[in-house]
Amino acid sequence: MTQETATAAPEDSAAPERRRRRGAAFWVGLALVLGGLGMLGYVAWQFYGTNIVSRQHQERVVGELQEQWRVAEAGTIDARPERLKLGDASALIRIPAFGDDYVVPVLEGIGDAELASGYGHFPDSADPGRRGNYALAAHRVTHGEPLRDMPELRPGDEVVVETRDAVYTYELDTDPNDLIVTFEEIWVVDRLPRNPDGGTEPPSQEPGQRLITLTTCAELFHTDNRMIAFGHLVDTERK
Structure with a gap:
């Protein structure tokens, strides 16, 4: 064996190892890039995609509920909240401070499915217009963002709740902030x-009151805390 051949042998034997390392680095890098793209896609879906889907679903639920009320005859369809099951739509919410076109359905229950479709009605709380506390929850970000602008509400702002039988107007007593x-x-x-x-609590605390409570996430990107607004019934208009 010549000296030139002997010198070249170690370099030649190291070449496959270098190729294996470059190949491993390539696949690791590709996995990181794909993982990053997947994470970006997930975030985009949560903050944009879910809003589009939920708003379309909310519009459909609103239309279906309004049509149900229009065609229902006495005793044919009982759409009163106490007769409904979890997940059923029971009312429509309008908040004039959020614009004339703001209409969001209320569904019985506060599970993921209900909150992805509009407001959720706490099952053990009062029904609209009834004595007690009509307690509602809704997302502030993602899934339609019904209460995105809740921090802008102030005492005196109205929350209008429409059911098959009546329209109830509540007036907020507290600042959500x-x-x-x-x-x-x-x-x-x-x-x-x-x-x-x-x-902070409702300013007048007497048995027999007809209250409303709105709850949502206190921070846009953190969900452990809740922002709360209390109100009371000021008007009932029977249909």
Whole structure:
């Protein structure tokens, strides 16, 4: 064996190893790129795609509910909230401060499916216009964002709730920015909410009141805390 051949042998034997390393690096890099694209796609879907799908679904539910009310005859279709099952639409919400075209359905229950379709009605809370606390929850981001602008609401703003039989107008008593609670503080949906810390609560606390409570995420990108607004019934218009 010549000296030239002996010198070249180690370099030749190292070449396959270098190719294997370059190949491994390529696939690792590709996996990272694909993973990053997948994450971006997921985020885009959550913040844009779910809004498009949910708003289309909400419009469909609103139309179906209005048509049901139009064609229902006494005793033929009972659309009263106490007769409905979880997931059924029971009312329509209008908030004039959010614009004339703001109409969002209310569904019985507060599960993922209900909140992806509009407002969710806490099952153990009062029905619209009834004594007690009509408690609602809705997304602030994703899935249609019904309460995206809740921080802009102020005392005196109206929340109009339409059912098959009546239109109930509630007036907010509190500024949503004044009460932030953890998701564990369920006192806010009690029949007569009383703040254990002595802070913000409905200004008049008397049995027999007809209240409304709106709940949503306190922060846009954090879901542990809830923003709360309380109100009371000021008008009932029978259909």
